[in-house]
Each structure stands twice: as structure tokens, then as C-alpha cells.
Amino acid sequence: MTGLSSRLLRWYDDNGRKDLPWREDNEPYRIWVSEIMLQQTQVATVIPYYKRFIARFPTVHALAAAPLDEVLHLWTGLGYYARGRNVHKTARILVEDYQGAFPRDIERLCALPGIGRTTAGAILAFAHGQRHAILDGNVKRVLARYHRLHGWPGRSAVARRLWALAERHTPHARIADYTQAVMDLGATVCRRAAPRCDVCPLRRTCAARLHGDPLAFPTPAPRRDKPEKAVCVVMIRDAGRILLERRPAAGVWGGLWGFPECAPEADVAAFIKGRYRMEVAPEPHWDPIRHSFTHFHLRITPVPARLITNGGGIMEAGDLVWYNLLYPDERGLAAPVKSLLKNLSKTYGSHCSMYQARP
Ligand code: SF4
Known part of the structure; x- marks a missing residue:
């Protein structure tokens, strides 16, 4: 366990968000729906959409049996509608090819529509305690600041470096708690525009804080005016x-x-x-x-x-x-x-x- 992961876990015990509705029973279906909704969208926005979605489609079978229109109706307002279409497509594949169960290996999970390495890693970590690194926007920000890593994460060389750091810090025990902790730290403490370094458990060794320039990380995308x-x-x-x-x-x-x-x-x-x-x-x-x-x-x-x-x-x-x-x-x-x-x-x-x- 690295210093970062042990401090994060101690912080999580007192400060982590343990009441999230999708963490109530660590059921892969619910974790998957929440992880897809959380791509590009904040927790507070997702919660009511998630609750309505699960109330209407409590199981993967119910989701697979529903018409796409009904799924997209419940997605209305969340944006990034490809996510809604992929959720529906994946539910049908799971029912047809896997008897409605989620595969337990990361390659098979990543082969399903809309599931990338981070989403697959989070599902396996939360549902089965498997050790997988994750690298969503929050984690990229924490790691880029902590290591003062220069370069836009959209560049593959920088992304590879971030994945290696994520891998190195992922502990071998308490994997679900660590996964939630690093996401929570990014969302609530190491915030994009206003990091709260004074209450951060990593403040004594965080390179960006020690240099006084957390806001310079991660390096922003090269500016291009949108047409x-x-x-x-x-x-x-x-x-x-x-x-x-x-x-x-x-x-x-x-x-x-x-x-x-x-x-x-x-x-x-x-x-x-x-x-x-x-x-x-x-x-x-x-x-x-x-x-x-x-x-x-x-x-x-x-x-x-x-x-x-x-x-x-x-x-x-x-x-x-x-x-x-x-x-x-x-x-x-x-x-x-x-x-x-x-x-x-x-x-x-x-x-x-x-x-x-x-x-
Ligand atoms: S000390 Fe500040 S910049 Fe560093 S990880 Fe914590 S909140 Fe982020």
C-alpha cells in the first residue's frame, strides 16, 4: 500500500460517502447503471435519475425487455444519450449471452457497449472486491496534482503515465473502499476549480500543493475554438x-x-x-x-x-x-x-x- 492509498483509506473511514444508493448492496447491475450515469455527470444530479431508473427497471431482465424509447425517456435531461442507448444494448446482450449475469473478467466486461476500462474496473471492485485501477476524471485530477504530472491527459503518453500511477497506488486490500475514496476525494476535496488543500489527507506530500499551483493540473486540452x-x-x-x-x-x-x-x-x-x-x-x-x-x-x-x-x-x-x-x-x-x-x-x-x- 502506498502512502497515498493508506492516507486515503483513513480519510475515507471518517469522511467518505457511504450512503450512495448504488452502494447499498453491491449488486453489479445497480453499480453498472450508476457508473454509466456518473460518466460526465455529478453524483447529486445522478441520484434522482438513478432512483427513477431502478424503480422502473429493477433488474437487467426488466431493462432488456423494455422498449428503447422508455429507457431514453428516463434518460431525458441527463445528456450524453449514447449512454442510454448503450445501457439498453448491453442489457440485451447480457440476457441473451450471459443469462442476465455480469461477466467477472475485465476483458469481457470491456467488450460490452459503453463499458470502458474504468467502468469495468469499478464494477469488479465494488461488486467482487477485485483489484483493478480506475482512472475517471476525478482520479486523473488527484493523481496529476499529487505527482505534478505535466501534459494533457488526452495525449496517449500522458494517459499511459496516469494509468501506471493509478495502478501503483491501488492497494491489495479494501479495494472497494479505496475505489470509492479516490473518487470521493476528487469530487469533494480535490475539486476542479477550488481544491480544499487545507482539509486534504494528501496535503503534506502533494507536489502541486507544495509548489502552490494545483490549478495548473491536469494540463488543460489545447485550446480550439468550437465551430x-x-x-x-x-x-x-x-x-x-x-x-x-x-x-x-x-x-x-x-x-x-x-x-x-x-x-x-x-x-x-x-x-x-x-x-x-x-x-x-x-x-x-x-x-x-x-x-x-x-x-x-x-x-x-x-x-x-x-x-x-x-x-x-x-x-x-x-x-x-x-x-x-x-x-x-x-x-x-x-x-x-x-x-x-x-x-x-x-x-x-x-x-x-x-x-x-x-x-
Ligand atoms: S493537497 Fe490539494 S491539490 Fe493536492 S490532492 Fe489534496 S486537494 Fe488536491
């Missing part, structure tokens, strides 16, 4: 219902439901007629929304449009649906779509109650 993209979304309404289309599985918001989309300079009525064989009357656009992704910003201009005729064209197909503003069903929606539907519901939802029956 700005623009799109126009057409919110076609017909008697209090709005046309939604399922997005392709690959790409932004893959598999979620959204509005028909065209280029900002397109003639909206002509685009809708050409693609959906519908006549619509576009109305003045709403204020644009700006949404930021990891690699670009998206400027979304919402255009409301009234349906004039359906032209005998598409009424409702597998990937098209008339979404009822008064009685919304459960389906996966990206955050901007959800908020636009809420505004549409405020504007048009009450109009339709006189002539629209509950479906």
Missing part, C-alpha cells in the same frame, strides 16, 4: 398535436425524438412539402436557442407552422408521430425539444382541449 452550426426546427401543429420525428441512431441526440429539421436558409414550406408531403403555413420564428456540445455550438431557430393539409402523405409511421400536447406520452426527448414542447403546450395546449379526446 458554430445552425439549424432550423419546424414545429408543425395540428389541433394541439405536434409532429415529431425519430432521429437517426448515430449522431447528435441519436434515437431521441425531435422536430423536422432543415437548413436555416431553407424555404420551410417547400422543405416540408418535399420531404413530408404536407402543406404548412410557417409563422414568425421564435428566439433562437444556443446549445453547446463537446465539439461545437448549435444555434437552433424554432419555426412554428400550422398544418394546412396532409396531402394524403405520411400520417404516422414508425419514425413519425403526432405528439399530443395535452396528454404527452413517454418518449426520449433532447433537452431543447422538451423545453420547446413545454412552450408550445403553454401557447397551444389549452386551445385543443375543446376538440381533442384523450387518446
